[in-house]
Amino acid sequence: xxxxxxxxxxxAPVCSHLPWPRRIVDAETWSELAGHLAExxxxxAGLWGDIGAVHMALLDARQGELAxxxxxxxxxxxxxxxxxxxxxxxxxxxxxxxxxxxxxxAPDDRNWLDxxxxxxxxxxxxxxxxxxxxxxxxxxxxxxxxxHQIAVGPVHAGIIEPGHFRFTANGETIVRLEERLxxxxxxxxxxxxxxxxxxxxxxxxxxxxxxxxxxxxxxxxAVEAALGxxxxxxxxxxxxxxxxLERVANHLGDIGAVCNDAxxxxxxxxxxxxxxxxxxxxxxxxxxxLMMDKVIPGGVAGDLDRPGIDGIRSLVxxxxxxxxxxxxxxxxxxxxxxxxxxxxxLTHALALQYGCGGYAGRASGRSFDVRRDxxxxxYDTLQFDVPLFQEGDVxxxxxxRIREVEQSLGLIDQILDGIPSGETSVAVARAxxxxxxxxxxxxxxxxxxxxxRLDPAxxxxxxxxxxxxxxQWPLLEATxxxxxxxxxxxxxxSFNCSYSGHDL
Numbered sequence: 001x002x003x004x005x006x007x008x009x010x011x012a013p014v015c016s017h018l019p020w021p022r023r024i025v026d027a028e029t030w031s032e033l034a035g036h037l038a039e040x041x042x043x044x045a046g047l048w049g050d051i052g053a054v055h056m057a058l059l060d061a062r063q064g065e066l067a068x069x070x071x072x073x074x075x076x077x078x079x080x081x082x083x084x085x086x087x088x089x090x091x092x093x094x095x096x097x098x099x100x101x102x103x104x105x106a107p108d109d110r111n112w113l114d115x116x117x118x119x120x121x122x123x124x125x126x127x128x129x130x131x132x133x134x135x136x137x138x139x140x141x142x143x144x145x146x147x148h149q150i151a152v153g154p155v156h157a158g159i160i161e162p163g164h165f166r167f168t169a170n171g172e173t174i175v176r177l178e179e180r181l182x183x184x185x186x187x188x189x190x191x192x193x194x195x196x197x198x199x200x201x202x203x204x205x206x207x208x209x210x211x212x213x214x215x216x217x218x219x220x221x222a223v224e225a226a227l228g229x230x231x232x233x234x235x236x237x238x239x240x241x242x243x244x245l246e247r248v249a250n251h252l253g254d255i256g257a258v259c260n261d262a263x264x265x266x267x268x269x270x271x272x273x274x275x276x277x278x279x280x281x282x283x284x285x286x287x288x289x290l291m292m293d294k295v296i297p298g299g300v301a302g303d304l305d306r307p308g309i310d311g312i313r314s315l316v317x318x319x320x321x322x323x324x325x326x327x328x329x330x331x332x333x334x335x336x337x338x339x340x341x342x343x344x345x346l347t348h349a350l351a352l353q354y355g356c357g358g359y360a361g362r363a364s365g366r367s368f369d370v371r372r373d374x375x376x377x378x379y380d381t382l383q384f385d386v387p388l389f390q391e392g393d394v395x396x397x398x399x400x401r402i403r404e405v406e407q408s409l410g411l412i413d414q415i416l417d418g419i420p421s422g423e424t425s426v427a428v429a430r431a432x433x434x435x436x437x438x439x440x441x442x443x444x445x446x447x448x449x450x451x452x453r454l455d456p457a458x459x460x461x462x463x464x465x466x467x468x469x470x471x472q473w474p475l476l477e478a479t480x481x482x483x484x485x486x487x488x489x490x491x492x493x494s495f496n497c498s499y500s501g502h503d504l
Contacts, residue, residue, distance in 0.1 A: 004042055004060045007033070008067055017436040018225045022055075022068040030071045031079045033058065038084040043355035044471075045440070046449045047081060047091035048464040049099035051126045054078050055464075057438070057449060059355065061368050066440060068451065073101050080106040087354045087471055094504075098189070100125035110138060113182040113503065124190055142168040142176045150485065154183045161499035165488075172484040177477045184503045192463040197223060197297050197428060200460045204450070205292050207465050208501030213239075213246040214443030215465065215501075216295035218450035221376065222463075223297040223428070226437030226454050231426055235299035236377035237419040242282075242291045242300075244408040244415070245312075247444040248319070249278040251359075251401040251408075254496050258398055259330065261489040262339040270326050274319055281315045284308065299425030309416055316409050327402055340395040344479045344491030347392060354471045357446025359400040360495055364392035370442035382414050392479075394494040430458030445469065445498065467501030 008023040025033070033056065036042050045057035045066060056069045071078050080103035081088035092103040093112035100122030103109070114121065116134015147168055154162035164180035188207055192200045204219035205212045217239050224231060256271030279289040285308035286294050294301050330336060346356070351364035361368060369386045371379040387403035389396040431454065438451045446468030455461040476495050480488055 004036075004058055004063065004065050004067055007036070008069060014070070014436065016226075016434060017068065017438070018228065020066045020068070020438055022070060022436065022438075024070045024072065027071065027079055030056075030069065030081075031084075033069055034079070034081045034084040034088075037081065037088075040352060044081070044085060044087050044091075045355065045447070046451070046464070046466040047088050047095065048451070048466070049095035049101050049124065050462060051099070051124075054095055054099075054101055055451070056081065057451070057466075059440075061373055064374060066374070066438070068438060076100060077102040077104050079104055082106055082108070085353075087474070090474065091470065096122075098122065098124045100127060113185050115182055123187070124193070137180055139166050139178050139180075140176070144170070144175070146170050147175060154180070163499050167485060167488075169485060172486070174480050174483055174485060174488070177480045177488075179473055179477060181473065181499060182503050184500050186500070186504065188504050189462075189464060192460050194459060194461070196459050200452075200463060201296055202293060204463070204465060205295075207504075208467060208498040209290060209292075210250055211246070211443045211445065211448070211467075211498070211501065212290050212292045213242045213295060214441055214448055215450075216293070217243060218439045218441040218443075218448045218465070219452075219463075220295055220297045221439035221441065222437040222450040222452050223454070224437070225439060226435040226452065227428065227431055229298065229426070229428065231299045232423045233377070233420045234303075234422045235424050237415055238300045238304060238424060239295055240378050240382075241304070241312075241412065241415045241419070242286060242294060243442075244411050245278060245282050246291065248405055248408045248412075249275050249282070250444040251405045252278065252319075254493065255330075255398060255401055255405075257496075258340070258394065258490060258493045259336060261493050262336055264333065264336045267326060267330060267336075270322070274322060277315055277318065281311050284311050296425065298428045299423070301425070303424050304419075312412065313416060316412055319405070320409060323405065330398075337395070339487070339490060340398060340494075341393060343394045343487050344483055344494060345391070345393045346475055346479045348390070350475055350478055351392070354475055356471055356475055357442075357468045358444065358472075359397050359404065359446075360472055360475065361446065362387060363389045363396035363400045365390045368447070370440050370447050374440050376441070378415070378418075381418075382411055384411050394490050397494040428458075430456075432456055434461070443468065445472070445496070445501075465501075465504075467498050469497035469499075469502045472497045473502060 014022040043059040045059040047056045053072045097114035120128045122128050150167040152165040154164040162183035166178045168176040205216045207215045252271045252275040256268035260268035283289045346364045348365040351361045351366040384407045387400050435454045441448050449466040452463040453461045
């Protein structure tokens with residue numbers, strides 16, 4: 001098996017790209033990389049556009065390596081990665097929508113984020129044009145006796161972001177699900193271009209609100225890598241503390257929500273109370289329920305005082321006392337188990353092919369966690385296990401979350417016991433020359449990638465944020481096949497992919 005960095009070694013390096021290398025490759029090498037992805041040697045970590053170029057992040061979890069390959073596209077096109085490696089399909093379609101760069105021989109050239117309602121086409125490209133009238137979206141056809149379609153969304157009942165789901169079913173059995181997303185496209189990458197670090201930090205924090213801490217850490221670490229900036233040790237530990245509180249809050253809410261979709265509202269009520277306590281304590285300790293804008297380039301905004309520490313310790317004790325009884329209730333309710341066990345199974349092979357991160361991947365046997373495999377401070381000094389299950393069903397995804405809550409509580413204890421004293425931030429100085437940085441961070445859904453380029457004035461010239469949902473939404477389509485329509489809410493919530501993080 002070729003070494004990933006060696007495979008790019010003959011290409012032109014970009015010297016100001018840290019901490020992992022970026023290489024400018026030719027079309028032949030680009031296609032060879034697609035072959036390595038198709039053979040499962042490496043994992044696709046991201047694919048995004050630029051003016052006149054396309055970038056691809058490659059991940060080798062076994063070696064703990066990440067690299068970015070860049071192909072210049074003077075003719076406005078590039079060899080399709082998706083032709084060989086299916087996980088690249090929606091990413092290539094997005095590159096086309098935003099930058100006007102076409103993937104040659106792509107298996108799917110339909111628009112993805114662009115619904116035909118923008119004022120311009122290819123808004124981030126060198127040659128944007130006025131938009132015409134949008135054409136109806138061509139959903140994939142399905143043929144067979146007794147098939148019918150069920151259209152759900154994009155507007156849903158309750159407070160939820162918009163997304164359209166087109167089911168093809170035979171009776172109650174789902175034959176195909178096709179998603180249509182992009183309804184909450186916010187133009188974050190466009191808003192970031194040319195903006196100062198302070199503004200782009202706030203935009204990064206709002207990419208997906210339930211992962212605001214994780215996104216802020218990813219963005220801050222990319223900036224710090226680009227500038228070669230060392231932040232105080234205390235700032236690293238405070239970031240991890242906020243990240244684990246965010247993880248616990250989201251897992252508690254989703255455990256209850258999955259049970260609620262199986263008509264077991266009691267679990268939803270009790271886990272909702274615990275989640276609310278986490279949010280209230282986060283507000284008391286850090287000044288915001290979601291801890292939004294508390295992680296900044298150079299460290300963290302503010303500090304944690306003694307009452308804040310005592311409050312978090314009390315919260316951990318409360319969860320440890322209450323949570324096991326709720327898990328026993330879940331585990332001993334046969335009617336609930338009947339709905340979750342064996343439902344919506346994601347195979348190990350698909351989880352590997354798509355580089356599926358977080359609880360969805362770990363429930364299907366893909367053992368990957370950035371905190372362990374690409375350890376960043378302070379996780380490189382903390383002790384924790386990465387829960388792993390093989391069944392790949394709704395029940396397994398729920399149990400990964402349960403075990404991760406337990407592990408996060410242990411991490412919070414270690415952080416509170418070992419957090420060093422000192423400053424919480426340092427000033428961010430301008431480099432005076434173009435710099436590039438990349439970061440990989442573990443959010444509650446999985447790995448978040450941030451890549452950026454700073455101009456000589458220190459502003460953001462280009463920034464790309466990749467949510468784990470990009471590789472999880474297609475897997476929801478695969479896992480729902482053969483299940484009944486009534487089980488879609490269970491499968492959907494067990495993944496809980498982000499609309500906002502996907503729609504940029």
